[in-house]
Amino acid sequence: MRRLRVFESISVDGYFCDAGGGMDWAHAGRDDAEFGAWVGGNASGGGELLFGRKTYQMMEAFWPTPMAAQQMPAVAKGMNAARKYVASTTIRPTWTNAQLLPGELLSAVRDLKASDGPDVTVLGSGSVAAQLGAAGLVDEYQLVIIPVALGGGRTLFTAGRQLRLIDQRAFRCGNVVLTYAT
């Protein structure tokens, strides 16, 4: 049985996007060599990825490009090589190793989890993550808490849920990474 992980940046008041749907705030904060080194120099491995349409399109527009290969070659290589599933009824993925999830989201993810293969990570894709969480399909949340209060927006959690903290790390810039098991 594959595990499904959600990796998401959220505000301190728990929103993955603001009331206007934006998330530029997720990049706010001071320059922090510690966080930058953690993000840029510590990546390895991967598993498979699951995206909603909007996050997928954002990723597809950057990681296959020469600019990505120039700026973050190891990450770009990993992203391009990874198998990617896309939850969408309106686009046809063209990125290498990307494919649409067949049929309805929840049943498709149940089938995916029941199949053989590596663990699957939902990157961003807040609306998809919220649906999967509400259906009890998420095994782990990795949340990057950005020190910004939005006062409103959209939340990952549409129903109450008890979580168990299994890892944590705080950065000088105020970002805190928390890992919870469900």
Add this chain to the structure above:
Amino acid sequence: MRLTFSQAAFLSMGGLVAIGCATPLPLVRLKPDAPDIVWVGGRASVQKETTGVRVAAAFEHQDGSNLAVRVEIENRTTDRLEVSPQEMTYSVCSAPAAASCAPSQRVIDPEQILTALDVAQSRGVAEAANSQALNGTLVLLSAVGDVASAARGRPTTGSATLVAASAMESDAAAQNSAQASIAVQQQVWSDQALRRNTLFPGQGTTGLVYLPINSKATYVWLQITVAGRLFPFHFVQVLTPVQPAWAEQPQGASEIR
């Protein structure tokens, strides 16, 4: 706690925003450091001529982590000339004195980029090549010397220059490669970049020359060599910090998911 590639990718996304807690890249512009600037379609251009070869250069736009400089070259000699990005170098400097300059490096070679795109998408892209050489409108030079007329065999008009300048604006708007798909990148590097061309007498070519941004530089030299003739262009680099959009307009940020 280690990140996977994908988690690092997600955290470093945001288009031109640097990793994690970083602020957006600054706007970078190049201003000619020369007394004889000619403005063409909003661009500050400088032209130089040596023994029958005319070269003009003007900063065009910032393309992610690169700067695009429009270069036009006209062959007024009686010989055929070879023009190649491999004969173009740049040097970044921290002060006007040459001693402050880093060693010259070649500008970005469009052929290498196209090869990388080719590999990335496992399909050919290189056929679109060099026909632009004879068709490109020499906007910078035509504004001051009817060069397009010589190159294309018909009179140059002011309106043609304006139309061409407008088209250049459209091209620039379309060239935000950081946000573009591979297909768009291929088109940009194939059609917009200055590539190797043979110029017969009376002909000219135009295209964009790309050099990586060095945010610590205060001056940039672009050295263009054509048939052994050296055309150095000196620019002042101007950086304008960009505040994160959320800090200025929390409700105006673009939706990404």
